[in-house]
Amino acid sequence: MHRLFEASLSSMKTQLPPGVRITDKFPGYITHSIDVTYRLKRHEIGLKGTYMTTGGKIAYSDYSGKYHETLTLNGFRVGALYRFHFLRTQIGNLPFSLYGEISPAVTFTGLKYDALLDLPDYDVHETNPNDNVSTDETGFSIQPLIAGQLLVTRNIFISCSAGYDFEFGAKLSTINNQLRVDWSGFRGNLGLGFMF
Structure with missing residues (x-):
């Protein structure tokens, strides 16, 4: 769902220890x-805000010391939306409608990088030895979806939707490469709403 392309861990110059692997797919x-x-x-027209987060970590320790490197990505998607209710009916006595939605947006991505290298026998203790990643970038996306809305009281409704967020990702620059942040993916939503 969330991917970092062309990423390299520049601080790892040697072969990785057993049980450690590098991945370009964050959960x-x-x-x-x-x-x-x-x-x-x-x-229906309006505004839509979304908060997304993911991350990855590489770590190893033994008698001689420890090393860890953590990347945490946060995304804030802010955009407009348009909905068209193409079917209105009832389930029992409760009003129900099906609608299609399109939502263009701007995505603000923030990257937090944390690293530690600790080798007591060699008097080495470094925090963020390769802190060379730009931390904020902006991308664009468009999200079509289809949804249903059930009015359970005069003012309260339950909604369920499914769609796909197409992200034209931001690029975070480092000294040696670029990390392409891609928030694209399937979106399944279950929500509760209030009507005035």
Whole structure:
């Protein structure tokens, strides 16, 4: 779901210890979104904000010392949205509608880098020895999805949606290479909303 392309761990000059591996695919976690919209008949417009996070770590320690390197990525997606309610019906006595949504957005990506090399026998204790990564970049994305909305009271509704976020990723520059941050991926959402 979240990937860093063309990444190299420049601080690891030798062969990796047993049980340690380098990966360019960071795990996907739950994202959090909030929408504020205005609805007029079948049309709905508004703003959408999303928080995303992922990360990776490489670490090793033995009698001679320890080493760890951690990358944490945070993304804030801020954009507009347009919804069209193409089907309105009822489930029992509860109003239900199906709609399509399109949401273009700007994504602000922040990278936190942390590293430690500790070799007591050689009097080596370095924190962030290769802290040469730019920490903030901006990308763009577009997210189409289809969703259903069930009004359970006069003001409260439950929504469920599925779609895909196409990210035109930001590039974080280092001295030797570029890390391409790609937040693209499937989005399945379950939400609770309030209507005024």
